[in-house]
Amino acid sequence: xxxxxxxxxxxxxxxxxxxxxxxxxxxxxxxxxxxxxxxxxxxxxxxxxxxxxxxxxxxxxxxxxxxxxxxxxxxxxxxxxxxxxxxxxxxxxxxxxxxxxxxxxxxxxxxxxxxxxxxxxxxxxxxxxxxxxxxxxxxxxxxxxxxxxxxxxxxxxxxxxxxxxxxxxxxxxxxxxxxxxxxxxxxxxxxxxxxxxxxxxxxxxxxxxxxxxxxxxxxxxxxxxxxxxxxxxxxxxxxxxxxxxxxxxxxxxxxxxxxxxxxxxxxxxxxxxxxxxxxxxxxxxxxxxxxxxxxxxxxxxxxxxxxxxxxxx
Amino acid sequence: xxxxxxxxxxxxxxxxxxxxxxxxxxxxxxxxxxxxxxxxxxxxxxxxxxxxxxxxxxxxxxxxxxxxxxxxxxxxxxxxxxxxxxxxxxxxxxxxxxxxxxxxxxxxxxxxxxxxxxxxxxxxxxxxxxxxxxxxxxxxxxxxxxxxxxxxxxxxxxxxxxxxxxxxxxxxxxxxxxxxxxxxxxxxxxxxxxxxxxxxxxxxxxxxx
Numbered sequence: 001x002x003x004x005x006x007x008x009x010x011x012x013x014x015x016x017x018x019x020x021x022x023x024x025x026x027x028x029x030x031x032x033x034x035x036x037x038x039x040x041x042x043x044x045x046x047x048x049x050x051x052x053x054x055x056x057x058x059x060x061x062x063x064x065x066x067x068x069x070x071x072x073x074x075x076x077x078x079x080x081x082x083x084x085x086x087x088x089x090x091x092x093x094x095x096x097x098x099x100x101x102x103x104x105x106x107x108x109x110x111x112x113x114x115x116x117x118x119x120x121x122x123x124x125x126x127x128x129x130x131x132x133x134x135x136x137x138x139x140x141x142x143x144x145x146x147x148x149x150x151x152x153x154x155x156x157x158x159x160x161x162x163x164x165x166x167x168x169x170x171x172x173x174x175x176x177x178x179x180x181x182x183x184x185x186x187x188x189x190x191x192x193x194x195x196x197x198x199x200x201x202x203x204x205x206x207x208x209x210x211x212x213x214x215x216x217x218x219x220x221x222x223x224x225x226x227x228x229x230x231x232x233x234x235x236x237x238x239x240x241x242x243x244x245x246x247x248x249x250x251x252x253x254x255x256x257x258x259x260x261x262x263x264x265x266x267x268x269x270x271x272x273x274x275x276x277x278x279x280x281x282x283x284x285x286x287x288x289x290x291x292x293x294x295x296x297x298x299x300x301x302x303x304x305x306x307x308x309x310x311x312x313x
Numbered sequence: 314x315x316x317x318x319x320x321x322x323x324x325x326x327x328x329x330x331x332x333x334x335x336x337x338x339x340x341x342x343x344x345x346x347x348x349x350x351x352x353x354x355x356x357x358x359x360x361x362x363x364x365x366x367x368x369x370x371x372x373x374x375x376x377x378x379x380x381x382x383x384x385x386x387x388x389x390x391x392x393x394x395x396x397x398x399x400x401x402x403x404x405x406x407x408x409x410x411x412x413x414x415x416x417x418x419x420x421x422x423x424x425x426x427x428x429x430x431x432x433x434x435x436x437x438x439x440x441x442x443x444x445x446x447x448x449x450x451x452x453x454x455x456x457x458x459x460x461x462x463x464x465x466x467x468x469x470x471x472x473x474x475x476x477x478x479x480x481x482x483x484x485x486x487x488x489x490x491x492x493x494x495x496x497x498x499x500x501x502x503x504x505x506x507x508x509x510x511x512x513x514x515x516x517x518x519x520x521x522x
Contacts, residue, residue, distance in 0.1 A: 024338050028345035050503045058411045059503065060380070060510035065348035069341060249316050253323055260324075279342045280335060 004090050004101070005153035011083040012146040016291065018076045019139050023286045025073045026193075027279040031127045033070030035061050037120035046071045077116060084112045084142075087149070100152045108145040111138060129194035133187055136286075140183060140293055147294050151301045154250075171239070175300045178232040182293045185229050188222040189286065196277075212277065226269065230262040233292055237262075240299060254298045261288050261295070349508055352480075355487040359462040363419065363450030366431040371417075371448055376485035379415045380509045382502075383479040384493050385459050387422035387471040388434040397476055397493040402438045404502070405445050413483075413510060416445040419458070422471035423449050463487065478502075482509050 025031055034040035041047050042054040046067040053059055088109040091102045115138045118131075125131050195218055199211045212219065237258035244251060268285050272278070362372035384401060386394050401416055408414040420426035426434070431447040438445075450458075452470065459467035464487075465475035480489040480502070489505050491497055 020334060020338075024341055028342050029349075030345055050500070056410055059408060060411045060413060060507050063348050063507060063511075065344050069345060249319055252316070253320055256320065256324075257327075280339050283338055283342075284331075284335070 001095075001153060001156050004087070004095060005150065005157060007083070007087055007090065008105075008146060008150040008153050011080065011087060012143065012150050012294075014076070014080050014083060015139070015143045015146055016287075016294075018073075018080050019136075019143065019290050020283070020287050021073050021076050022136065022139065023283045025070055026132070027283050028066070028069050030066040030069035030073075031132070032123065033063065033066030033068070034074075034123065037123045038074070038116075040067055040071050040074075074119070077119065081112050081116060084109050084146075098152075098156070101149055101156075104145045104149050108142050108149070111142050111145070115139065115142065129191060132194070133190040136190055136290075137183065137187060140186065140290055143290065143294060144297055147297050148301065151298065172300065174232070175236060175296060178229060178236060179293060179296045179300065181225060181229040181232065182289065182296060185222060185225045186286070186289045186293075188218065188225060189289070192218050192222045193282070212273070223269070227266070229292075230265055233296060234259045234262040236296065236299060248302075250298065251302045254295045254302070258292065258295045258299070261292055264288060265292070349511055351512065352482075352488040352505055352508060354482075355489075356464070358481055358485045358487060359458065361450065361454060361458050361462070363448040363454075364428065366428050366435060366447040366449070367443075368428060371446055373485055375446075376481055376483075378413070378483050380413055380483060380506055381415050381417050381481040382506075383417045383419065383463065383481055384477070385421050385455070385463075385465065385467070385474040386418050387420050387474070388426050388430055389422060390471065392472070393476045393494045396495055397478075398438055400493055400497050401445070401478070402440075404499075405438075405440065408444070408506075411510075412444075414444070414506060417448065417481075418445070419448045419450070419455060421452075421455055421459070421467065421474040423452050423455060480505055480509070482512070 025033075034046060036042065041057060041062060043052070047053055047062065048064065050059055050062055050064075053062055084105070087105050091098075091105040095101050115135070118135055118138060122128075122131050122135050192215065195215050196211050199214060203211075203214075237255040240247065240251060240255040241259075244255075247255070265285065265288050268281050268288070272281050272285065275281075358373055358376060360373045362370055365371040382401070382404065384397055386397060401418065405416050420431065426449055428449060431449060435445065435447050456467045456470060459465045459475065463475075463479050465477055465479070467474055476492065476494045478491045478493040478497070479487055480491070482488050488509065491502050
């Protein structure tokens with residue numbers, strides 16, 4: 001179990017790193033860096049110079065930098081896939097009794113394989129916005145499963161990982177709502193970015209601040225939902241800090257992290273509005289949002305855990 | 314280790330990780346932006362109307378929608394032209410799967426370079442399709458096009474023609490010059506052509522996709 005837990009934690013970390021790289025591919029505009037899939041310009045290792053382009057490919061499509069950025073995303077994806085595969089094998093061989101570990105791990109394996117194929121569709125459909133967004137949502141579901149598994153693996157070793165005092169049942173519902181709103185806001189954020197890209201490509205004379213001004217309703221919906229979600233998240237963190245008696249360090253860290261990240265997230269949102277969406281800020285905006293989803297999930301699990309432990313004992 | 318220290322440690326490590334990721338990401342984004350820098354627009358190509366080796370007219374309108382590499386040559390040239398021809402021929406073969414790229418060689422010795430002569434010259438360079446145009450036009454007009462249109466020296470034609478290649482974009486605007494002789498910078502040329510190809514839908518400043 002110790003080994004499995006370690007593996008699960010590493011895999012979760014690597015998956016978050018992968019989400020970061022995926023966001024980087026997007027803000028760097030490297031999504032079509034490799035116009036084919038799974039190979040890149042017909043090669044397993046992308047060309048390092050234009051002379052290595054395979055015969056029959058249009059050289060005007062080749063950009064060394066963008067190809068390697070996209071390729072790195074694929075490499076990290078393969079690494080994540082292999083890690084989840086080893087988790088799945090481990091769970092089937094040794095943890096068949098632990099259904100709470102077995103099923104989510106194997107669900108993650110199926111989803112990560114699907115995610116790889118879906119990444120090919122992202123390229124095949126030339127970065128169609130909804131397909132790109134689905135690529136991210138799938139990643140969030142996979143990382144959620146991994147957090148779930150990591151959490152229960154930890155609990156198998158240390159029953160005292162959760163909150164020592166349950167929150168009211170209504171709070172649980174609020175956590176689920178916060179989690180769902182978080183994913184919805186992220187989804188809207190990716191759509192907002194796509195809408196901005198459409199404006200940019202069609203009205204090139206406009207300045208960047210004008211794009212943001214003319215994008216319409218979706219901006220307001222994303223901002224409103226974002227503020228509500230951030231508020232709920234920070235409130236949740238504060239509530240846990242206040243209510244939990246003898247909270248474990250995992251719970252404390254998650255609650256503090258939630259409050260800190262939500263403050264940071266709003267600051268970044270304002271920076272983006274004022275300074276015309278710098279690429280790096282977009283990247284962290286998305287990444288923090290995906291970590292937010294994970295922390296909310298941990299707090300949810302920590303709460304349920306308390307109930308179960310008390311029932312069993 | 315007390316809990317406070319533990320939490321402080323986690324926060325510290327998180328901040329370090331974020332800083333490291335941020336710096337790396339900044340570097341990558343910067344590299345990506347640089348990799349598709351737009352070329353300055355130097356000048357529009359002026360109107361002209363010459364004749365291609367197949368007898369069809371070729372003029373300003375034929376630059377529309379194509380990335381064009383233009384040079385001034387003459388078939389009887391013994392000096393730098395063979396190198397120019399060889400370089401252009403190499404590029405012509407390189408871009409055989411890029412229908413958006415065309416090559417335009419304008420004769421500075423129109424009296425001698427009849428359409429038939431140009432046709433034979435094209436064949437000798439291995440040209441077997443219409444992606445490479447060979448143009449014949451009246452000498453005074455060729456001189457004006459070279460000097461005033463493309464800003465290339467054209468003293469005492471045919472010998473005094475320029476050895477440079479000119480990159481013209483899909484809107485018939487001059488975007489870059491290259492040495493067409495031994496000094497040719499193929500890497501820069503390829504990069505510029507790719508960047509122009511990326512501009513196709515509309516000129517954008519960054520994030521082409």
